Amino acid sequence: MSKSLSRREFLGLSGGVAAVVGLGLVGCGTSGSSSAASSSSSFSKTYTVATDTTFAPFEFTNDSNQFVGIDVDLLAAISSDTGFSYNLQSLGFDAAVAALESGQADAVIAGMSITDARKKKYDFSDSYYDSYVCMAVKDGGDVTGYSSLSGKKVAAKTGTQGATCAESLKDKYGFAITYFDDSSLMYQDVLTGGSAGCFEDYPVMAYGISKGNGLKVVAEEKDSFSTPYGFAVLKGQYPELLSAFNKGLGDLKSNGKYNEIVNKYLKA
Ligand code: GLN
16 A cells, blocks of 8 residues: 655655755655456556645644545545556645646646636546535634624635635635645634634535534635635646556446545545
8 A cells, every 4th residue: 555655754854845846755645456367558657646734624634643544545546446547746825836837747636626717727536535624713712703804814725626616705705815835834823813814615624523622613605615625637648647546536436435535534
């Protein structure tokens, strides 16, 4: 199975995104013993897959300092099922997408929302998880919803659907947006009072709250910002990787492994 990249290893090695991307050996790779030998010949390379740093339960560093999560496990299981090899690089969401666009990464798996705007630039796999944007505030504080945000700062993560949602609401409610590259920094800023709230994907926020992160959801954007997650490649690139991902995802859904992976994180 895949060797995990600990956050400590990652932080220790990173002198910035470029340095990390440049180090082909950073990250956890798996060459997964192929259970589908016949299809492995269609893979021309070891793919570099970029991901976020802290987006539990999809990707995060656990208490044993291992880089884990639903995305991490799904990718490993799909690669074993279909026979492609990859290196996983934990860069941050916006940096992962930038790496994909510049060709430094071949694919992204990062709880990445499949949106119409993104579909113009990327090809997405079948969706593997449903999500929507919410706003969370400090639990026990005095912010009760959007109407409390006038004149205040609100946190969003650069390049995300949460940020797009915040941008669509800021004029109406009179708040300013502070951008962060990492979800945990965003939460921290809400807890310490720098930001009155933060925009985040609901499943990630709900998981964090269940682990006692001290936040509380006060608004849910189920209508306009409801988007499932997919694995992305640049438009027209690596169709063999995309179809392998879809095939593997289908296999995992029918053999129970998909549920096992999701439950491992959500029922823990
Ligand atoms: N699902 C959100 C998006 O794609 C956030 C992803 C993330 O922060 N890793 O924009």
